[in-house]
Amino acid sequence: MPVGQGRTGADESGGRFVAGGRPVPAGAHLAATIALTDDSIAGAIGLYGYYGPTAGSASGAPGTPHAHLHADAPPFLIVHGSLGTLMPAEDARRFADELAHVSGAPVAFAGLPGTQHDFDFFHSLRFHAVADAVEAFAVRAARR
Numbered sequence: 001m002p003v004g005q006g007r008t009g010a011d012e013s014g015g016r017f018v019a020g021g022r023p024v025p026a027g028a029h030l031a032a033t034i035a036l037t038d039d040s041i042a043g044a045i046g047l048y049g050y051y052g053p054t055a056g057s058a059s060g061a062p063g064t065p066h067a068h069l070h071a072d073a074p075p076f077l078i079v080h081g082s083l084g085t086l087m088p089a090e091d092a093r094r095f096a097d098e099l100a101h102v103s104g105a106p107v108a109f110a111g112l113p114g115t116q117h118d119f120d121f122f123h124s125l126r127f128h129a130v131a132d133a134v135e136a137f138a139v140r141a142a143r144r
Contacts, residue, residue, distance in 0.1 A: 017138055019045040026050060028078075029065065032095070035076070036068035043075045043141030045134055048117050050087045051095035066098060073103040075141040079130055081115030105144070108137065 018034045018041055020027030028049020035044035054063035076099060080092040089111055096109035110133065112119060112126065120127045 016041050017043045017045065017141070019134075020047065020049055026054075029054065032065035032076070033068060035074050036065055036070065039072075041074050042144070043077070043138060045137065046076070046078045046080075046092070047130075048080050048084055048087055048119065049078070049092060052091055066095060069099055069102045071102055071104050073099060073105055073107075075105040075137070075144065076103075076107045077110070077134065077137040078108070079110045079112065079133070081112045081117060081119045083115055084117045086117040106141075 018031040020029065020031030026049075028046035029051055031044050032046055032049070032051055035041045051065050053066075076096070078092055078096045080087070080089045082089050093109060093111065096107055100107035100109075110130075112130075115126065120130060
């Protein structure tokens with residue numbers, strides 16, 4: 001799901017969300033950048049993502065969500081495995097901390113102990129707990 005848009009069942013206003021994760025960590029990067037640059041987004045969810053710099057865009061805009069942090073950012077939920085070898089957890093934690101420092105909206109970081117990249121590949125208790133957290137986050141963010 002590089003970028004998804006959804007509507008929560010509890011929200012009749014049609015709140016828009018972006019989510020990124022599988023199949024590539026660039027999905028979370030893209031979802032974060034969209035959420036920080038599009039005022040119509042109600043919330044963003046990043047699963048085991050990369051939030052650091054990229055080559056940038058054709059327009060010359062900075063290629064990192066860090067460059068777009070602002071006080072009116074929507075709520076964010078960032079979930080990352082502590083043992084991620086593809087995308088270090090420190091990068092995701094740093095992004096969440098920097099965003100929380102400037103944003104007036106909730107920013108939640110869930111570091112999953114002992115977990116690698118693609119922690120949601122197989123169904124497990126952890127997988128279901130993350131899915132429940134994503135759903136609860138979406139409902140709460142849509143009610144803001």
